[in-house]
Amino acid sequence: MISQDAFTQALLDPNAATPAGLIDPKGETAPKRFAVYRNNVAVSLTNALKEGFPVVHKLVGDDFFTAMASIFIRKHPPQNPLMMHYGAELPNFLTNFAPAAKLGYLPDVARLELAMRKSYHAADARPVAADLLSSIEPDALMSMYLTLAPAVQILRSRWPIYSIWAANMLDAEPPNGAGGQAVLITRAEFDPVPHLLGVGAATFIGALAEHNFGTAHDTALTAAPNFDLTAALGALLAGNAITSITESPLT
Amino acid sequence: MYILKIAESLFMFDHSNTPDFAKLPHGVGVGYKPQHFSEIMASDGAVDWLEVHAENYMGDGGRPLAQLEALGAKYPLSIHGVGLSIGSEGPLDPAHLKRLQKLCDRVNPASFSEHLAWSTHDMGFLNDLLPLPYTDQTLTTVAAHIDQVQNTLGRQMLLENPSNYLAFKETQMPEVEFFAQLVERTGCGLLLDVNNVFISATNQQTDPLSYLNAFPLAHVGEIHMGGHDHDLDDHGAPLLIDSHGREVAEPVWVLLDHVLRTAGSRPVLIEWDTDVPEWPVLATEAARAKTALQTAVPA
Known part of the structure; x- marks a missing residue:
């Protein structure tokens, strides 16, 4: 047998x-x-x-x-x-x-591709209304918590993984230099989109998972004094990536 | 406990009556591919129902599940599993059974089907439909697995005949006998893949008509039609491969006519899984199946 x-x-x-x-x-x-x-x-x-x-x-x-x-x-x-x-x-x-x-960059490129697939199959989530963020007083916002959609992914690499990805998938210019890059993946509806993030924005969005808005903002400014908060929030809103803004963290 | 189990299976799957196949329409379906979404949603009457592979819809969200919901609002759906490994020597994976249950609860499909095959081993999932010998022992194991699936899903399942490339020396009974016994023991229905019948008969140098005439056609709840590739075995004898990558071969259409004339109308599915063509090519195959249904079994 x-x-x-x-x-x-x-x-x-x-x-x-x-x-x-x-x-x-x-x-x-x-x-x-x-x-x-x-x-x-x-x-x-x-x-x-x-x-x-x-x-x-x-x-x-x-x-x-x-x-x-x-x-x-x-x-x-x-x-x-x-x-x-x-x-x-x-x-x-x-x-x-x-x-x-x-x-040396190959493993991180593979990680980016895995993250894109994970985002594609992640649970659906309803984003907050576009004007909710601007309707909250800045002082109040500092102590509040942002929840991001399950489809949101963040990667940091010591290689230019976004540029490598874009050169191969979008026929963009090949990477100019070997510097590290951080990538934010959002899925506004069904298609995950990778965005190149600055150090400050990557630190800010990464910190939102554990800290309130003000602490995440401070951490980002420490990491990158020229951190552009408006641009970071714009990328999240455009990607339907914020699903709640609450006074205490959602468990 | 034992009595309870018997009572439960009698209650749900009373095989003294004709099985309930009324849910999938006796028309033509196609294996759904995401690239055809717009055409299928816009089309009227090209197909009567759709089949999807269960495992492609086990993610948490996103486009696959959204499309499935939209398709399910327009068409009866058949959920066709390719990964349950019903022919495993060991127990079924409870986590996978739970995923199937969740999907069936979500979609409430008109039909659920799986294969007489195994694909999972201690090593992992092998992503192919692997064969098993037909013995008293495998019959007992497979019947127990089917009972478990039907009791978990709370519905009758259909079991599909395999495409055979080789045989097991230890096999004790013909394949048709194995299927008849499974129907008798579990009350399951059958999914007759006519392309597989032709492939297996060619590869084993037997007669496909004899197979079909011995098959328990009354219990067939769905028919599959697909394309195959040609190769040769070690002795130069024909070896057909179940590729689902081209049009259905002419002799397989002839066998379909025979089945429909003998058994009456059934839901007929066109499968095309590799080198998937543009929608019009698939729609043409579906139209041919529709003609076969109308010709063999006039309304």
């Missing part, structure tokens, strides 16, 4: 023999027939990664990506049938993947 354990091991190891007892119409062992399943697994998982990481795919090229994926899928097969989340381990895998050692 062939256990599903033995079947799986032979499936994932391209050098393993076809398990005996899997037969063709002549009753003989059937390597090419077994290879159909082996191929389906490898190709479908590899294609899922190519779809999920289009920029990484473009940066390294199809041959490199396919070879890398063939190792990754055996080390990190999906842990459940939700292929929309497949590849969460790819950034860390790339960090330790010797053939990609020279592409």
Whole structure:
């Protein structure tokens, strides 16, 4: 009897023999027939990664990506049938993947692509009315808490990940220099959009998760004295990213 | 406990009567692809119902669920799972069953179906429909899994026949017998994939008509039609691959006519999952299926 354990091991190891007892119409062992399943697994998982990481795919090229994926899928097969989340381990895998050692920015580019997918599938949320923020007295606002939509994501990298992403997805100019960048992802309706953030804005929006408005503002000004609060709030409002403004933090 | 379980399954799935298939219309559906959303919402009468893969709608929100809601307001929906692994030796994943329950509660689909296959192992999810031998032991395991699904979802499910590339030496009964036993034991319905019947018969050098004539057609609640690719096995014999990447092959249309003439009208689905074409190409396949339905079973 062939256990599903033995079947799986032979499936994932391209050098393993076809398990005996899997037969063709002549009753003989059937390597090419077994290879159909082996191929389906490898190709479908590899294609899922190519779809999920289009920029990484473009940066390294199809041959490199396919070879890398063939190792990754055996080390990190999906842990459940939700292929929309497949590849969460790819950034860390790339960090330790010797053939990609020279592409130091690759793991963070993969993180940005994962964050875009996460945003795409995040829960819907109703944004606050556009004029709510401006209707609150500035002094009162300082002690209040902003809640951001589940689709909002923030990433900071020591690489120019926004410029790399935009050069590959929007045909924008390639990055000018190697400086780090922070990215805000908002989803006004259904399509996540990445925005390049200054240090101050990234600090401010990151701090809103834990602190009230005034403290987040102070932290941002400390990190970047030229922090532009109006621009940061404008990006959040335009992305329907603020879902509540309350006197105490929402748990 | 035992008595309670029996009573419960009798209450919900009384298979002494004709199963209730009235919910999916006996017309033509297509496997829904997001790139066709606008055309499908704007079209009138090109399709009568839609099928979606359950696992693509298990996110928390965003466009997929919003589209599903819009489609569900216009069309009867069939939720078709590809990841439950009903043929697993081990227990079903309770977390995945819960996700299915949540989706079915949300959408209230006209039908829920899954495959006679396994895809999950201790290693993880393999993203393919893998085969199992037909033995007394696997029959017992699969029947218990179907009971569990039907009791959890509170509805009858349809089970789909696989496309076979090889056979198990240890198999003790024909595939049709396995399906008939499952229907008998669980009260489940069947999803007859006519393309899979043709693929399996070609690959195993058997007769697809004999398979269909032995299949419990009265319990078929839905029919699948899809395209396949051609390859050769180690001996140069034909090896057909279930790719869903092109038009339905001519011999498969002939088999569909035979099924419809024998069994009467059924919901018929066109599946096209890889190299997905523009909407008019898919609509043309759907129109051909509609003609087949009208010709074989005049109104």
